[in-house]
Amino acid sequence: MGNEQPNNPLHGITLERILKELRDYYGWDQMAYHININCFSNNPSLSSSLRFLRKTDWARKKVEKLYLRMIEEQNR
Numbered sequence: 001m002g003n004e005q006p007n008n009p010l011h012g013i014t015l016e017r018i019l020k021e022l023r024d025y026y027g028w029d030q031m032a033y034h035i036n037i038n039c040f041s042n043n044p045s046l047s048s049s050l051r052f053l054r055k056t057d058w059a060r061k062k063v064e065k066l067y068l069r070m071i072e073e074q075n076r
Contacts (some may be wrong), residue, residue, distance in 0.1 A: 002057070007027040007058055009068060009071065010064055012070070014054060015050060015054065015060065015063075016046070016050060017065070018063060018064065018067045019046055019049055019050065019053075020046065021067065022063070022066060022070060023046070025070050025074075026070070028040055028041070028065075029041075031044075031066070032044070034066050035059070035062045035063060035066060036038070037052070037059050038052075039051075039052040039053075
């Protein structure tokens with residue numbers, strides 16, 4: 001089979017890459033504003049955020065949604 005998810009803009013993008021790009025674009029404070037989770041507002045780090053998001057599906061979905069919104073903003 002060829003590309004199994006041709007219409008999925010997140011296909012092939014790692015959670016680590018998503019977090020790094022969001023951090024560089026918004027910063028931790030703005031990320032915590034958009035998504036109210038402790039790993040963004042209380043001593044934020046890439047490793048603690050990755051650990052939390054890998055275990056917490058609802059939070060990961062919010063991060064992915066914010067990432068897609070960031071991509072949309074960048075393309076304007």
